Amino acid sequence: MRIPTFILERSQTLYENDVAINLTESGVHPAAISDILSEAELAELAALPLGYGYTDGTPSLRDAVAAWYPGAGSENVLIAHGSSEANLLTLMALAERGDHIIVVVPNFMQIDGLAHSLGIDVTQVALRPGDDWQPDIAALEAAIGPRTKLITLCDPNNPTGTTLTQSSRRALAELSDRTGVWLHVDEIYRGSEIDAVDAPTIYGMGKRVIVTGGLAKSFGCPGLRMGWMIGPQALVAECHRFQDYTSIGTGVVSQFIAERALREPVRGKLLSRGRHILAAGRQRVAKWLDGRDGWSWVVPQASGMAFLRYDMDVPSEAFVDGLRRAKGVFVCAGSWFGIEGHIRVGFGVDPHHLESGLAGIDDYLREERSFN
Ligand SMILES: Cc1ncc(COP(=O)(O)O)c(C=O)c1O
Numbered sequence: 001m002r003i004p005t006f007i008l009e010r011s012q013t014l015y016e017n018d019v020a021i022n023l024t025e026s027g028v029h030p031a032a033i034s035d036i037l038s039e040a041e042l043a044e045l046a047a048l049p050l051g052y053g054y055t056d057g058t059p060s061l062r063d064a065v066a067a068w069y070p071g072a073g074s075e076n077v078l079i080a081h082g083s084s085e086a087n088l089l090t091l092m093a094l095a096e097r098g099d100h101i102i103v104v105v106p107n108f109m110q111i112d113g114l115a116h117s118l119g120i121d122v123t124q125v126a127l128r129p130g131d132d133w134q135p136d137i138a139a140l141e142a143a144i145g146p147r148t149k150l151i152t153l154c155d156p157n158n159p160t161g162t163t164l165t166q167s168s169r170r171a172l173a174e175l176s177d178r179t180g181v182w183l184h185v186d187e188i189y190r191g192s193e194i195d196a197v198d199a200p201t202i203y204g205m206g207k208r209v210i211v212t213g214g215l216a217k218s219f220g221c222p223g224l225r226m227g228w229m230i231g232p233q234a235l236v237a238e239c240h241r242f243q244d245y246t247s248i249g250t251g252v253v254s255q256f257i258a259e260r261a262l263r264e265p266v267r268g269k270l271l272s273r274g275r276h277i278l279a280a281g282r283q284r285v286a287k288w289l290d291g292r293d294g295w296s297w298v299v300p301q302a303s304g305m306a307f308l309r310y311d312m313d314v315p316s317e318a319f320v321d322g323l324r325r326a327k328g329v330f331v332c333a334g335s336w337f338g339i340e341g342h343i344r345v346g347f348g349v350d351p352h353h354l355e356s357g358l359a360g361i362d363d364y365l366r367e368e369r370s371f372n
Contacts, residue, residue, distance in 0.1 A: 003117035008109060008336040020328030021357040025346040026158055026305045027217030028192065028274035035270065036221075036261050045256055055249030056240050057228070064262040065228050069211070071204040078236045079255065081247045083188045083214035083227035087111055088246060089239040090210055090229055094182050095120045095149040102143050104135055104153035105338035106160060106307075108186065111152050112338070121147070124338060132298050133162040137171045141179070150182045151175075155202065156189035159337045159344040160307045161300025163193065166200070173206030182208045188227070189303040191218030191271045194278050196301075199271075203230055210235060217303065219261055219270045226250065226258040274348070278304050281347030281354055288358045304348025307334070309341055312371055316340055322368060329360035 016022045037045060056062070057079025065079070066072040080086035091111050095101055097119035103112045105124045115122050123143045127133040140151060151172070155164045164172070176183035183206060190213055191199045199218075203211045214227030229239055243249065260266055282299075285306040289295055294311040312319075316333035320343060324330045334342030345361075347354055365371055 001117060004113045006110065006113050008332060011332075011336065015324060015330055019324060019330040021330065021353060021360060023329065023331045023346045023349065023354070023357045024344075025349060026303055026344070027189070027222065028220040028277050028304055028348045029350060030223065031220040031270055031273065033257060035273070036257055036266055041260060045253070048252060048256055050252060052249060053252040053255065055243065057250065058252075058255055058259065061255050061259040061262070062228075064259050065213075065230065068199075068262060068267070069201055069203045069230055072230055075233045076230050076236060078229050078239050078243070079250050079258075080212075080214075080227045080229060080243065081250050082225045083186065083212050083216065084110055085243070085247055086212040086214070086227045086229040086239075087184075087186060088114060089242050090184055090212060090231075091115060091118070091120075091150070091152075092242050093235060093238045094184075094210075098147065099149045100145055100147040101150040101152060102140060102148060102181075104140070104151065106157070106334070106342075107152075107338055108154055108158045109337060111184075126339075127153075127157070127160070129298070133157060133160045134165060134168045135172060137168075137175060140172075141175060144179055144181055148179075148181050150184055152184040152186070154186040154189070156187075156192065156300075156302035158186075158189065158303065159305055159332065159334070159342075160298060161189075161303040161305040162298055163200075163301045164202070169200070169202045169205055173202060173209055176206045176208045180208070182210060184210050184212070187211050187213045189217050192274055192278060192304070193302045194275055194282060194300070197272075197275075207232075215258055215261060218274050219267075220274055221258075221261060221270075224254040224258055224261075226254050278302075278348050280351060281349065282306070284351065284354055284358070285345060285347050304346050306345045306347055308343050308345060310343070311341075314371070316343055319343060323361065323364045326368070327360035327364050329357045329364070331357075331361075 062074035062077040100121040210231035216222035332344035
């Protein structure tokens with residue numbers, strides 16, 4: 001089987017543990033198990049039998065996930081090995097070789113690459129940068145053909161950190177209802193809205209809406225490898241059938257911790273910890289940008305990502321490679337998300353780390369002769 005290189009993930013895998021300053025993360029600085037479990041729960045965990053458990057997720061965990069999505073029940077939830085497995089299962093269940101899907105870019109690009117490897121045709125449709133990265137509904141509709149099975153996008157968006165407006169959500173759900181094309185929204189950054197405490201979801205807005213999510217970003221728990229999909233019961237059952245092949249199911253230790261992370265009051269505590277870190281990081285990047293010629297952004301409303309536009313004539317990958325080699329500062333290239341002329345800087349990290357990384361970018365911009 002041929003598969004295109006998942007350039008974002010491959011680059012992180014190659015360099016993230018060796019660079020001096022890694023600013024390629026998109027979520028919140030990781031939480032610890034002790035932020036989630038009480039002493040009594042830690043003792044309970046120590047006695048947990050390490051069986052397979054429920055392969056689709058323990059009923060109580062599926063309940064806890066459903067409780068975060070108005071209108072959902074545990075029968076609408078499948079627990080997956082990270083949101084990335086949930087994305088894979090969704091694609092496999094909804095499209096096959098010869099079908100067509102629409103990927104809204106810029107995008108995380110997992111589904112784009114997977115679709116190419118599965119012989120599914122992909123059309124990329126761009127968000128509108130001049131409209132705070134909202135979707136172009138007319139362009140989406142024009143891209144729909146007889147074999148189109150799915151439209152997929154991220155909200156809050158990776159890499160821009162912007163969120164859909166309620167009217168964009170309604171328009172997307174209405175398009176899906178009217179055309180019969182499934183709408184998949186990867187909401188893994190839900191809960192990281194920096195200025196608001198509510199975390200909107202598109203779940204329940206249309207008949208063919210399917211949402212994936214997980215604990216890796218706003219909850220700061222990527223090491224749990226805990227994700228889910230949530231949608232109509234028959235589709236959830238079909239994805240579970242596929243999961244028998246992909247991972248059988250997720251680990252009982254992660255499920256135990258995940259359930260406690262999702263139940264109040266811990267859920268609120270983790271999300272507000274995240275918002276606090278993100279607000280400070282975003283402010284630091286705003287200060288860095290203030291008055292700087294040739295750099296701009298659409299202010300991110302959620303997540304730990306600043307998607308910075310620059311006006312130098314240099315490909316984004318050459319920029320980030322040069323920066324990493326010269327200064328040991330590692331950021332993401334816009335091209336990895338399907339768009340040039342941008343870099344993505346993670347600001348959900350330790351403040352000193354962010355400070356040093358931004359100083360490294362300054363030094364690089366000053367010293368690299370071809371930019372001056
Ligand atoms: C939009 C999006 N979806 C999914 C993932 C992967 O999530 P997980 O770690 O839960 O597999 C990422 C990770 O960066 C992401 O940005």
